[in-house]
Amino acid sequence: MRISQFHLATQREVPNDAEIVSHQLMIRTGMIRKLTSGIYTWTPLGLRVLRKVEQVVREEMNASGCLEVLMPAIQPAELWQETDRWDAFGPLLLKITDRAGREFAFGPTHEEVMTDFARAELRSYKQLPICFYQIQTKFRDEIRPRFGVMRAREFLMKDGYSFHMDEACLDDFYQIMHATYSRIFERLGLNFKAVEADSGNIGGATSHEFHVLADSGEDQLAHVPGAQYAANVERAEAVAVGERAAPTEELKTIDTPNAKTIEDLVEQFDQPIEKTIKTLIVEASAESEHDLVALLVRGDHELNDIKAEKLEIVASPLKMATDEQIKKAVGASPGSLGPLNLPLPIIADRQVALMSDFSAGANVDGKHHFGLNWERDLPLPDVADLRKVVAGDPAPDGSGEIELIRGIEVGHIFQLGRKYSEAMNAVVMDEQGRGTHPAMGCYGIGVSRIVAAAIEQNYDERGIVWPEPMAPFKVVILPLNGHKSHRVKEFAESLYDTLTEAGVEVLLDDRNQRPGVMFADAELIGIPHTVVVSDRGLDQGTIEYRPRGSEQREVDMNQIGAFLLGHL
């Protein structure tokens, strides 16, 4: 491609709404342009990258036996009503009405459409297992779109769905998909990690996420360096450490008029934070016959919302009680709550159950108890895993100490089970001629998000440093003063022809720009291999070769073609 024939639209300045590096660079390189909040145009440059990712995904899915389809983006409300997700999916679902007043949604995911397809197409166990996938535009009316295509409302996603006669078969295929995903991210040249995950509102039991590792990632991951264990902190099990020591202190009630937080208590009363208890009041579930529930975590620990709302007694989604609710139920303010004489159901974190001689609010404003001990001063409440893991915690599999890192979720695989096949009555005949609801798996990859995630992981002060498999072009040729020097121009043209004929994606900068502009653009858009043709070099019989992100060197002008072909 000649730049003069291309639409290269780089810019020096970035719009002030671009917060993170990938968003800034995608705008500066001209890969994307915003149409409106969370909705972007992919320019020719950006689309080349998007297609690269898409193609790797497609090839690996095909290689694992999956079959590509393309399903409608617009889906009728009736399908979503069958699974109760028309309402349950909430405002994330973009709803559309046609001229006849019929309701539709712009698909945020395709379980319903796929299950509908399957119930029509799949009749016999002989057709199973089978996996269909598509690469298609989705729309989720995100509460807050941000970071460019990283969290866009409209985005490109690969979603696959598999069907199986039994769980064992599903599990086997799930492992295949796990391996397929790993190959995809390896091929793309990304530093990634697969972690145990929470399955969220898609449903299902077993689930893994694939994360591109980057400090700007929105997700926190718990892993053990050098070992197997890795989980999203949302999900990571917190193991209690140690044993409960025997009481050594007397129970005392102390006036603490100025201690409204755990930090105050620690500072003003010289309490070790590991000896304090944080009492959080949340709304109870409708089935529980309570209004509120108290959750206890150690003072230096944080409540894990996901774990909490999975408890039967706790309302889901989790809702913290208001100050008024607490005042009414307990008679004290949030700064003075504790488990002793608390007129609410109580659930303690595992670690809390091992504490002794601890302090907590007295449920009277301005008073705390010190020297509290379970089973002496108050009964041990129900115990559950409630807290977020922290660095240094032992991994639940005993493999070592947990370290926390950040990642960008780019893939998610689920074992859905029979949730959708039952809800939508998809039935296939088994070997005995009995109708069976097939077990399903579901496998997503955020194709457009991968592009942004790759940049978060691969850039320097000059621009993007594409992993070679994602680069929009492999080589860029810069003829310095090519419009003045015939031999520079001719050499560049001839090299361009050689590489093009060899099937290399090569960009020729034929814009008559000054060298600085050419270098800056080549580096900004992150082309892996730059070739500089100049009079200076030709005088010495050499061509300059600059791999993006490492040292340049001179190559014999007669060898440069072969040299490049050998390096690509």
Added chain:
RNA sequence: CGGGGCGUAGCGCAGCCUGGUAGCGCAACUGCUUUGGGAGCAGUAGGUCGCAGGUUCAAAUCCUGCCGCCCCGACCA
């Protein structure tokens, strides 16, 4: 949705407080010069000042309403 901020040329901004000719940098266009790190000079073009009302002799500027966008929280590929 709650809290905060911003809408002036393609992009980044000033002007608004204190009403009176709409301005700067980058980008764009023309010419000349320049050519190994985002050039210089000269010139040109480009604006319903987010929209609608109101106040006023006069509104980018003051008032009211609406719309859009961004940031902080809950959601997700």
